Every structure is written in C-alpha cells, then in structure tokens.
Amino acid sequence: MVKLxxxxxxxxxxxxxxxQAEFALxxxxxxxxxxxAVRAGLNKRLIYYYFRSKDQLFLEVLEHAYSEIRRAEQAxxxxxxxxxxxxxxxxxxxxxxxxxxxEFISLLNSxxxxxxxxxxxxxxxxxxxxxxxxxxxxxxxxGREKGLFxxxxxxxxxxxxxxxxxxxxxxxxxxxxTIFAKNLLHPKLKAQRLSHMIDLILGYVLL
Amino acid sequence: MVKLxxxxxxxxxxxxxxxQAEFALxxxxxxxxxxxAVRAGLNKRLIYYYFRSKDQLFLEVLEHAYSEIRRAEQAxxxxxxxxxxxxxxxxxxxxxxxxxxxEFISLLNSxxxxxxxxxxxxxxxxxxxxxxxxxxxxxxxxGREKGLFxxxxxxxxxxxxxxxxxxxxxxxxxxxxTIFAKNLLHPKLKAQRLSHMIDLILGYVLL
Amino acid sequence: MVKLxxxxxxxxxxxxxxxQAEFALxxxxxxxxxxxAVRAGLNKRLIYYYFRSKDQLFLEVLEHAYSEIRRAEQAxxxxxxxxxxxxxxxxxxxxxxxxxxxEFISLLNSxxxxxxxxxxxxxxxxxxxxxxxxxxxxxxxxGREKGLFxxxxxxxxxxxxxxxxxxxxxxxxxxxxTIFAKNLLHPKLKAQRLSHMIDLILGYVLL
Amino acid sequence: MVKLxxxxxxxxxxxxxxxQAEFALxxxxxxxxxxxAVRAGLNKRLIYYYFRSKDQLFLEVLEHAYSEIRRAEQAxxxxxxxxxxxxxxxxxxxxxxxxxxxEFISLLNSxxxxxxxxxxxxxxxxxxxxxxxxxxxxxxxxGREKGLFxxxxxxxxxxxxxxxxxxxxxxxxxxxxTIFAKNLLHPKLKAQRLSHMIDLILGYVLL
DNA sequence: CATGAATGAGGTTTCATTCAT
DNA sequence: GATGAATGAAACCTCATTCAT
Numbered sequence: 046m047v048k049l050x051x052x053x054x055x056x057x058x059x060x061x062x063x064x065q066a067e068f069a070l071x072x073x074x075x076x077x078x079x080x081x082a083v084r085a086g087l088n089k090r091l092i093y094y095y096f097r098s099k100d101q102l103f104l105e106v107l108e109h110a111y112s113e114i115r116r117a118e119q120a121x122x123x124x125x126x127x128x129x130x131x132x133x134x135x136x137x138x139x140x141x142x143x144x145x146x147x148e149f150i151s152l153l154n155s156x157x158x159x160x161x162x163x164x165x166x167x168x169x170x171x172x173x174x175x176x177x178x179x180x181x182x183x184x185x186x187x188g189r190e191k192g193l194f195x196x197x198x199x200x201x202x203x204x205x206x207x208x209x210x211x212x213x214x215x216x217x218x219x220x221x222x223t224i225f226a227k228n229l230l231h232p233k234l235k236a237q238r239l240s241h242m243i244d245l246i247l248g249y250v251l252l
Numbered sequence: 253m254v255k256l257x258x259x260x261x262x263x264x265x266x267x268x269x270x271x272q273a274e275f276a277l278x279x280x281x282x283x284x285x286x287x288x289a290v291r292a293g294l295n296k297r298l299i300y301y302y303f304r305s306k307d308q309l310f311l312e313v314l315e316h317a318y319s320e321i322r323r324a325e326q327a328x329x330x331x332x333x334x335x336x337x338x339x340x341x342x343x344x345x346x347x348x349x350x351x352x353x354x355e356f357i358s359l360l361n362s363x364x365x366x367x368x369x370x371x372x373x374x375x376x377x378x379x380x381x382x383x384x385x386x387x388x389x390x391x392x393x394x395g396r397e398k399g400l401f402x403x404x405x406x407x408x409x410x411x412x413x414x415x416x417x418x419x420x421x422x423x424x425x426x427x428x429x430t431i432f433a434k435n436l437l438h439p440k441l442k443a444q445r446l447s448h449m450i451d452l453i454l455g456y457v458l459l
Numbered sequence: 460m461v462k463l464x465x466x467x468x469x470x471x472x473x474x475x476x477x478x479q480a481e482f483a484l485x486x487x488x489x490x491x492x493x494x495x496a497v498r499a500g501l502n503k504r505l506i507y508y509y510f511r512s513k514d515q516l517f518l519e520v521l522e523h524a525y526s527e528i529r530r531a532e533q534a535x536x537x538x539x540x541x542x543x544x545x546x547x548x549x550x551x552x553x554x555x556x557x558x559x560x561x562e563f564i565s566l567l568n569s570x571x572x573x574x575x576x577x578x579x580x581x582x583x584x585x586x587x588x589x590x591x592x593x594x595x596x597x598x599x600x601x602g603r604e605k606g607l608f609x610x611x612x613x614x615x616x617x618x619x620x621x622x623x624x625x626x627x628x629x630x631x632x633x634x635x636x637t638i639f640a641k642n643l644l645h646p647k648l649k650a651q652r653l654s655h656m657i658d659l660i661l662g663y664v665l666l
Numbered sequence: 667m668v669k670l671x672x673x674x675x676x677x678x679x680x681x682x683x684x685x686q687a688e689f690a691l692x693x694x695x696x697x698x699x700x701x702x703a704v705r706a707g708l709n710k711r712l713i714y715y716y717f718r719s720k721d722q723l724f725l726e727v728l729e730h731a732y733s734e735i736r737r738a739e740q741a742x743x744x745x746x747x748x749x750x751x752x753x754x755x756x757x758x759x760x761x762x763x764x765x766x767x768x769e770f771i772s773l774l775n776s777x778x779x780x781x782x783x784x785x786x787x788x789x790x791x792x793x794x795x796x797x798x799x800x801x802x803x804x805x806x807x808x809g810r811e812k813g814l815f816x817x818x819x820x821x822x823x824x825x826x827x828x829x830x831x832x833x834x835x836x837x838x839x840x841x842x843x844t845i846f847a848k849n850l851l852h853p854k855l856k857a858q859r860l861s862h863m864i865d866l867i868l869g870y871v872l873l
Numbered sequence: 874c875a876t877g878a879a880t881g882a883g884g885t886t887t888c889a890t891t892c893a894t
Numbered sequence: 895g896a897t898g899a900a901t902g903a904a905a906c907c908t909c910a911t912t913c914a915t
Contacts, residue, residue, distance in 0.1 A: 056899075072365050075281035077887060080331035086254035088901050093886065095899095153427055154361050158279050195455070201432060202448040207415045212424075213416030215335045220360055224381045225408060226331070241409040248456035263874080285910060295876045297912085306910065470895080480706045486779050488696035502897045504891085507802040513889065533893060567841055568775050572693050575840035607867070615846060616862040620831045626838075627830030634774055634783035638795045639822060661871030662816070675877075699906060709880050714907065716878095 057095045060085045064092075065106045069148030073103055073155045104163040107156055108170065110149050115173045117142060123180050126187035132250055135181070136243050141210045144235070150216045178204060184248075194250050203250075210242050264302045266294045269355040271299075271312045276355030280310055298403055311370040314363055315377065317356050322380045324349060330387050335395035342388070343450050347418045351442070357423045385411060392457075401457050410457075417449050471509045474499045478506075479520045483562030487517055487569040518577040521570055522584065524563050527635045529587045531556060537594050541621045542602035546664055547657055549595070554653050592618060599664075608664050617664075624656050681706045681833030685713075686727045694724055694776045699754045704842055725784040729791065731770050736794045738763060744801050749809035753871055754864055756802070761832045761860050771837045797823060805870075815871050824871075831863050 063084035078099055082089035118227055123131040143150055147180045157162055164170060181200040182251035188194030214221070214229065222229045229238075274283045285306055287360055289296035292402030303309035312351070330338040350357055363371055371377055388407040420459035421436065429436045436445075467505075477498035481490045492513055496503035510516035535552055537545040557564055570578055578584055595614040602608030628635070628643065636643045679816070684705035687696045699720055704709035717723035742759055744752040763772055777785055785791055790864040809815030835850065843850045850859075 059400070072279060072281060075365070077883090079883090090884095090887085090901060091899075093309070099885065151365065153424060154365065157424050158282070158358065158361065158424045159426075160429045164289045164427055171431055171433050199448065202445065205421055205428065206452055208418045209420030211411045211416075213419050214412055216423075217360060217364050217412065217419075219364045219366075220371055221412065223368045223371045224377060226411070237406070238409065241406065245413055245452075245456045249452045250455075286908095295874095296910095297876060298874080301874080302913070456909090486693060486695065488693060489779070491887090493887095502805070502895095503889095504897060505895075507890070508895075562677030565779065565837060568779065570688050571838050571839075571840045572696070572772065572775065575844045578841055578844045585845055613862060617840065617860065619835055620862070620866055622808065623831045624827045625830075626834050630827055631774060631778050633778045633780075633834075635826065636784055637782045637785045638792055640792050651820070655820065655827070659827055659866075659870045662871075663866045698904090700904090710879060710906095710909080712878075720906070 056085075056087055056091060060087060060092055060095060060102075061109060063111065064102050065152070067146050068103060068106055069151035073159060075101075076095075076103075076143070077121050081168055100163060101196060102105075103155075104167060107163055108153055110146075111170060111173065112151050114142060114146070114149060115177070118177045118180075121180070124183045128184050128193060129247070129251070130189065131184040132188075132246060133243055136207055136211070136246055137239065139207055140239050140242065143215050147215070150212060154216060154223060188250070193252060198250065203246075207231050207242075207246060210245065214238055258262070263292075263294060266311060267294060267299055267302060267309075268316060271309050271361070272355050275310060275313055275362060276358035278394060279343055279358070280306075283310075307370065308311065310362075311374060314370055315374055317353075317359050318377055318380065321349060321353070321356060322384070327383045328387070331390045331394075332403075334389050335398065335400060336454070336458070338391040339395075339453060340450055343418070343453055346414055346447065347387055347446050347449065350418050350422050357419060361423060363451065395457070400459060402450060402459050408441060410453075414449075417452065421445055470499075470501060470505060474501060474506055474509060474516075475520060478516050479524065479562050479566070482520055483565035486565070487513075487573060490517075493562060494638060511658070514577065517569075518581060521577055522567055522581055524560075524566050525584055525587065528556060528563060529562070530596075531593070532591045534595070537599045538601075542598050542605065542607060543661070543665070545598040546602075546660060549598075550621055550657050550660055551653065553621055554656065557625050557629050558649070559636070564626060567626075568630060602664070607666060609666050612619060613663065617660075621656075621660060622660065628652055673866075677705060677706075677708060677712060680843070681708060681713055681716060681723075682727060682730060685723050686731065686769050686773070689724060689727055689776060689841070690772035693772070694720075694780060696709045697724075721784060724776075725788060728773055729788060730774050731767075732791060732794065733762060735767070735770060736798070739801075739865070742801070745804045745808075749805050749812065749814060750872070751807075752805040753867060756862065757828055757867055759863050760828055761863065764832050764836050767857070771833060772834075775837060786806075809871070814873065816873050819871065824867075830869060831866065835859055 060081065063082045064076070066084060067081045071077070074097075077094060078089060081102075082092060085092075091113075092102065096105060121134060121234050123135060126134065156162075156167070181204055185194055185198050185200060185203070189196060217227045227234070256382070267288065271283070271288045273291060274288045278287075283306075285296060285299060288309075289299060292299075297307065299325065303312060319340065324345070328439060328450055363369075384450060385407050387410055392401055392405050392410070425436045434441070436442075469599070478495045481495045485491070485494075490513075491508060492503060495516075496506060500507075507518065510519060535547060535548065537548060540546060540548065559586075570576075581607050595618055597613050599608055599614055599617070632643045635654065641648070643649075681702065685697070685702045687705060688702045692698070697720075699710060699713060702723075703713060708712075713723065730835070742755060744756060764840055777783075785843070792796065802825055802872050805820050806821060809818060838843060839850045848855070850856075
C-alpha cells in the first residue's frame with residue numbers, strides 16, 4: 046500500500062519534472078506531449094491519467110515552480126539580518142535563483158504569452174507572494190529607521206525592479222548576446238552584472 | 253508597372269503587419285499561417301510567395317521590429333540635451349516605446365525562446381545598436397564631466413537595466429497582476445512605475 | 460459466505476444497470492466503460508472481472524432487457540379477456556412499456572446497428588417470443604370465432620405493426636419533434652397518439 | 667475555372683457520399699473519419715477542409731438525406747390521383763424508399779441517439795416536411811368528400827403510422843429476424859409485409 | 874499577382890483493456 | 895472481491911506546406 050502510493054507519487058512527479066523541462070525548452074505550444082512522455086520514460090496515456098490535459102499539466106508545472114521559489118525566498122530570513130546586507134542578499138538570491146532555474150524564466154514567459162490564463166484559474170497563488178513583500182517592507186523600514194535608506198520606497202516596485210534587472214538580462218540573453226556580439230552568460234560578464242545590479246539598487250536605496 | 257510594384261509592396265507589407273500581430277499574440281509556434289492570411293485578407297499561398305517559410309516570415313517581422321525601434325532611438329538625440337534630462341528622456345522613451353509596441357516585447361520573448369536562432373542568421377542587426385550605446389556613453393561622460401554623475405558606469409549595463417525594469421514590468425504584467433492581485437496596467441500604476449524607475453536610475457547615476 | 464455471494468450479485472447487478480443506462484444514452488460504440496464504472500460507483504477493473512468485455516457486457520444487458528419485457532408480456536394474460544379488450548390491452552401495454560423503458564428502444568437500435576451480432580450469439584432468446592405470438596394468435600382466433608375480427612391476420616405481422624407504430628413514434632421522437640416543430644412527448648400528444656393507434660389497429664382488425 | 671469549380675463540387679460530394687455510407691454502417695460514434703477518407707479516395711485533411719468537424723459532416727449528410735427523400739415525396743403528386751390509390755401509393759413509396767435507402771434509416775437512428783442535436787442546429791429542415799403533410803391532408807379530405815374515408819384522421823398521425831410500420835420492420839429487421847428465426851428480408855416475406863401494411867392502413871382509413 | 878484544392882506528418886486526446894497487488 | 899496504475903492502438907483534428915491553374 047505504502048509502496049503503491051509511492052509509485053503513484055513517483056510517476057506523477059516524474060511526469061511533472063519532464064513536463065517542466067519540455068515546457069521550459071519549447072514553451073507551451075511548442076512543447077510536445079509525446080516528448081514529455083519520452084522524457085519521463087512513461088506511457089503518454091499516463092499523462093492524461095494524472096493530469097487532464099496539456100494545459101492542466103502546464104498549470105501544475107507552473108504552480109510547482111512558483112511554490113519552489115516562494116519556499117526558497119522564505120528561507121532567506123531577510124528580516125533577521127542587517128538591512129544593507131538584506132538588500133544585497135535579495136539581489137544575489139534572485140540572480141542566483143534565476144541562473145539556477147532557467148526553466149522558471151521560460152515558464153513565466155510562456156504563461157505571460159498566454160496572458161496568465163492558467164494562473165488566473167489557480168487557487169492559492171496570490172497569497173504566496175505577500176510574505177516576501179512584507180519581508181522587503183520590513184527591511185526597508187528598518188533601514189529607514191537606522192537612517193540608512195531613503196524614504197518612500199514602495200516594496201512592490203522595488204521587488205519588480207530587482208526581479209526585472211535580473212530577469213531581463215537572462216530571459217533575453219540570447220538576443221542581447223547576439224546584438225552586443227558578446228556572450229552575456231560568460232562567467233566574467235555574469236559577475237560584472239551582479240556587481241552592477243547591487244551598485245544600482247544600493248545607489249538608489251541608500252541615502 | 254509601377255502600380256504593380258506598388259501593389260506588391262502593399263501586399264507584402266500587409267502580410268508583414270498581419271504576421272507581426274499574430275506572432276505578438278501567440279508566439280512563434282502558437283501563430284497560425286492561416287490566421288495570418290485571414291488577418292491580411294490575402295491568400296495563404298501568397299505568404300509563401302513573398303516569404304519562404306513561417307520562420308523566414310518571423311525573421312523579417314523581427315528585423316522590421318528592430319529597425320523600427322532603432323530608428324526611434326536615433327531620433328532621440330540624447331547627446332544634445334542636458335545629461336540628467338537625457339537619462340530621464342531615455343527611461344521615458346523606453347517605457348513609452350514598450351507601451352506603444354507590445355508586439356516588440358512579444359517578438360523578443362519568442363525569439364529568445366528560440367534561442368535567437370533567427371537573429372543569428374540575420375545580417376545588419378548587430379551594428380544597429382551601437383549608436384545608442386555610444387550615445388549613452390557620451391551622456392554618461394558629459395554628466396561625469398559636469399560633476400553630476402558617478403564614475404565607472406558601463407553604458408551597456410545601464411542600458412540593459414533600464415530596458416529590464418521597463419520590459420519586465422510589461423512583459424510579465426499578466427502574471428504579476430495576478431500574483432499581486434492588482435492591474436499593473438492601470439493608468440495610475442503605470443504613472444507610479446515610471447516615476448519609480450526614474451528615481452531608481454537617477455538615484456544610482458547621480459552623485 | 461452467503462453474504463459474499465450476495466455482494467457479488469449486488470455488484471454485478473449494479474454494473475448491469477449502470478451499463479444499461481450508459482448504453483441506452485450513448486449506444487454501444489458511444490458508451491464508455493469508464494462512465495459505466497463511475498455510474499456503478501465501482502472500479503472499472505471489476506467490469507472486466509464479471510463480464511469479459513464491453514461487447515459481452517452489452518449482450519448481457521440486452522438479454523436482461525429482453526427477459527424483462529418478455530416477463531411483463533407473460534403477465535398480460537390476453538387469452539383470458541375479451542378479444543377486443545385484448546387488442547386494446549396489447550397496444551396500451553406496448554406503448555406504456557416503451558414509454559417506461561426508453562432504454563429498451565435504445566438498446567434495440569444499437570443492436571440493430573450491430574446487425575444483431577450479439578443476439579445471434581445468444582442462447583435462449585429466440586424461444587422467448589413465441590408465447591406472445593401464440594397468445595396473439597389465440598386472441599385473433601377467438602375474435603374471428605365471435606364474428607368480430609376479420610380473417611387472415613398474421614399474428615407476427617400484427618405484432619410487428621403494433622410494435623412499429625409505438626416504437627417509431629418514440630425512438631424517433633427527437634427528429635420528428637424537430638421536423639414537425641412540436642414536442643411529441645407532451646402528455647397531450649402522447650394521449651392522442653395512443654388513441655390514434657387503437658383506432659388504427661381496431662379499424663383494421665374489426666370487421 | 668469551370669473545371670475547378672466542378673472539381674470542388676466533386677470532391678466535396680464524393681466525401682459526402684462516402685460519409686453517408688460510413689455513418690449508415692457504423693453510426694455517428696462508430697464511424698471513422700479515416701474510413702471515410704479511404705472510401706472517398708481522398709486525403710483525410712480534405713474532409714476538415716470542406717466540413718469543419720465530424721459532427722458538421724454528419725449534419726450535412728443528414729440534411730442531404732432529408733432533402734433527397736423530400737424531393738422524392740414531392741414527385742409523388744398524390745393530390746392528382748384517386749385517394750385510395752394515393753394511400754396505396756404512399757405506403758408503397760415509403761416502403762420502397764426505405765428498402766432502397768437503408769442508410770436513411772441508419773442515419774435517423776444515429777441522429778435520434780444524439781437526441782437530434784445536429785438537426786436542431788439546422789436551418790430549413792422543418793419547412794421541408796409540411797408539403798407532404800398538406801398533400802396527405804388533401805388526399806384524406808378528398809377521400810372523405812367522396813364518402814370513402816372515415817372522418818377525423820390526423821395526417822401527421824397517419825404519416826407517422828405509415829412510416830412506423832415500414833421503418834420498424836426494416837430498422838429492426840436484424841433483431842426481429844433473429845427472434846422469429848426467419849429472414850424478414852426474404853423477398854417473399856417482404857411482399858407479404860407490404861400487402862399486410864396496405865391492408866392495415868386501408869382497413870383503418872376506409873369506411 | 875493571386876488563389877482554391879490538396880496533402881503528409883504529426884499534434885492532442887480517448888479508448889478498451891491488462892498488470893500487479 | 896476489489897483497486898489504482900499502466901498501456902498500445904487508434905481516434906479526431908491541425909499544421910505548415912505545395913500543387914495546379
């Protein structure tokens with residue numbers, strides 16, 4: 046019995062991971078259910094057994110991806126460290142997370158192309174981001190109280206800006222690399238980028 | 253004869269615009285050649301007559317989109333105004349251009365999903381960005397010479413950051429709006445966003 | 460033990476009824492084994508445990524339906540009443556039975572679409588109709604002897620005609636209702652139909 | 667140009683006939699689009715080119731079948747012959763038409779299994795039956811005026827009864843043949859059936 | 874320049890059925 | 895007796911592309 050349950054969990058999870066890889070690589074409409082089955086080493090029919098359709102599968106992949114990053118964000122505990130360090134930490138984390146999880150960027154791009162049609166049908170997504178925003182707000186307040194940070198910074202705006210400077214560099218690295226005729230993903234350039242981003246955000250945040 | 257040539261130009265251009273709309277809405281693999289023909293009000297076979305394949309059509313749409321934004325950027329003449337104003341101007345322009353040309357964002361997302369496969373096969377794209385970077389570099393230098401701007405700012409990094417904070421907010425507006433449970437494209441929020449971005453960049457650039 | 464056997468009977472019968480409903484609604488090829496399992500509230504595998512295949516299940520449903528109507532026909536005892544009343548009774552019974560058992564009509568339609576492939580493989584079906592025909596023959600003979608009924612009526616032909624006028628009106632009620640733009644199953648129209656059918660048959664049978 | 671048009675008509679019509687045969691043989695859900703393509707000797711994709719879906723194809727087949735029988739009915743000109751002959755003629759025609767067009771019966775059975783879902787979405791079906799009913803009403807009136815026919819016969823009821831006795835015998839010939847252990851489609855039996863039906867209807871209609 | 878007809882390959886999804894417990 | 899997991903075959907349908915004129 047226990048084994049059975051484990052098997053199910055395994056197969057379903059294997060499919061989820063295979064789908065994540067396929068969706069990340071080819072987008073929603075470019076992904077092939079056949080390929081997902083091959084990646085998972087399981088029968089294609091099983092995909093429809095566990096998930097109801099390609100779209101439903103995509104939604105679950107997306108929810109999974111969101112829950113993973115939210116979990117990682119929670120583990121940052123930015124409220125327990127020095128505010129300047131906290132800002133540095135937030136940038137570095139975001140950057141590293143996107144670097145380590147290129148599929149997350151891909152999935153978000155696909156979902157935005159779908160106008161968030163899947164996410165809108167999803168429960169318990171909205172709530173999951175607020176703890177992070179609260180944490181950032183707390184950090185900004187502490188920095189302000191210490192006389193370090195400027196006044197009137199909106200935590201959501203700041204979060205979107207930090208995400209944006211990390212995200213855009215990576216999500217558009219192919220076109221940018223082509224246009225600027227240099228490989229933006231070269232380790233040296235990646236290090237320079239992180240450094241620039243920290244300078245940029247701290248330059249704004251600090252008085 | 254002249255008229256015939258003009259007609260050809262017309263039909264080809266009509267298809268290009270129809271394709272741009274379709275690609276912007278559905279991405280490369282999600283776009284339908286049939287839909288493009290319907291949008292253009294022309295026979296599908298004509299698409300293959302003017303462009304050789306769906307991918308070639310996509311490339312030409314992409315090249316067209318790039319040439320348009322480059323043309324607009326050239327018209328900025330940032331080198332002829334006050335450096336602080338120039339930075340403001342650059343942010344505002346980028347923001348407005350993305351707002352007015354949502355298809356540009358969509359096309360870039362698609363192309364990055366394709367790992368810039370089309371762009372890499374394209375001549376005369378790479379050179380086109382450098383004037384802008386030179387212009388930014390000139391602005392930064394002027395600001396530095398006037399004792400206003402900080403030292404050591406990489407124009408490419410700055411450009412990518414400005415583009416990133418504008419781009420991400422818009423390209424991911426659907427998921428962000430869902431997650432934060434507010435419509436990020438509401439006029440009020442858009443105005444706040446622009447204001448925040450200017451604060452952010454100037455806060456960094458200014459000494 | 461007894462309880463187990465009873466359980467078995469229960470489950471098997473539950474499946475049979477569920478299958479009857481599903482087959483009646485969607486026909487043989489339109490019926491879904493999954494749906495039958497859901498209707499029965501039992502595991503799909505059990506269907507294959509009790510019945511060997513979808514076709515075998517269909518056959519048993521069919522046999523069950525036939526045995527039910529034959530049982531009801533036996534209970535008529537037409538031979539014990541006045542011949543005119545007996546004819547009225549036969550028409551009314553046939554009409555009411557079809558009305559009360561729409562699944563019977565559906566199953567017969569499906570089986571005829573299959574060219575009676577299942578029924579031909581069935582034992583003990585053929586014999587079951589003859590008592591009814593014998594009963595009708597007896598009624599006709601009695602009516603003739605009483606000087607009421609016309610001569611030379613074939614009981615099988617009469618039976619098929621009575622069945623036909625009832626059956627067709629109901630089996631084709633959807634298309635007929637659409638074509639004649641009135642709901643043939645409205646109580647008023649049903650009553651008129653029964654009245655017409657009795658007039659028709661008696662008009663023919665009576666001298 | 668003319669040839670092109672003719673080709674289109676040909677291909678579409680060839681598909682229609684192939685579909686009619688396939689639907690007649692296997693019903694709506696039992697029919698295979700692949701088989702229709704093979705029967706038509708045309709590419710499967712073309713079926714979706716001309717008709718939009720299997721259901722739409724089924725509807726057009728159905729409409730075609732209805733228009734054919736209505737056309738044949740119009741050609742009867744029952745109003746121009748002796749009323750008794752007209753009734754005979756109507757029965758004989760109905761019987762022969764069903765015999766010659768077994769697909770018509772099959773299609774109607776399928777459509778009724780679908781609860782007339784297709785027909786309900788069809789324009790100009792309802793109107794097509796009324797001329798026949800008017801013609802029957804005219805015949806009945808003439809017979810009554812000549813002192814031959816009984817009073818108060820509803821033409822729709824009569825039509826349904828005539829259709830029913832013909833239809834049921836043929837649509838259910840497989841199960842009936844099995845149950846009565848004789849081939850109902852044997853020429854001798856078919857002749858007897860027609861004779862019985864004429865006796866039955868005239869026995870009712872004539873005073 | 875322009876078009877309606879046609880196609881092969883492959884897409885998502887569904888099905889009856891069986892495996893393993 | 896009962897079940898959840900798994901499957902191969904085949905269903906409907908769609909796609910980019912080409913043919914023929």
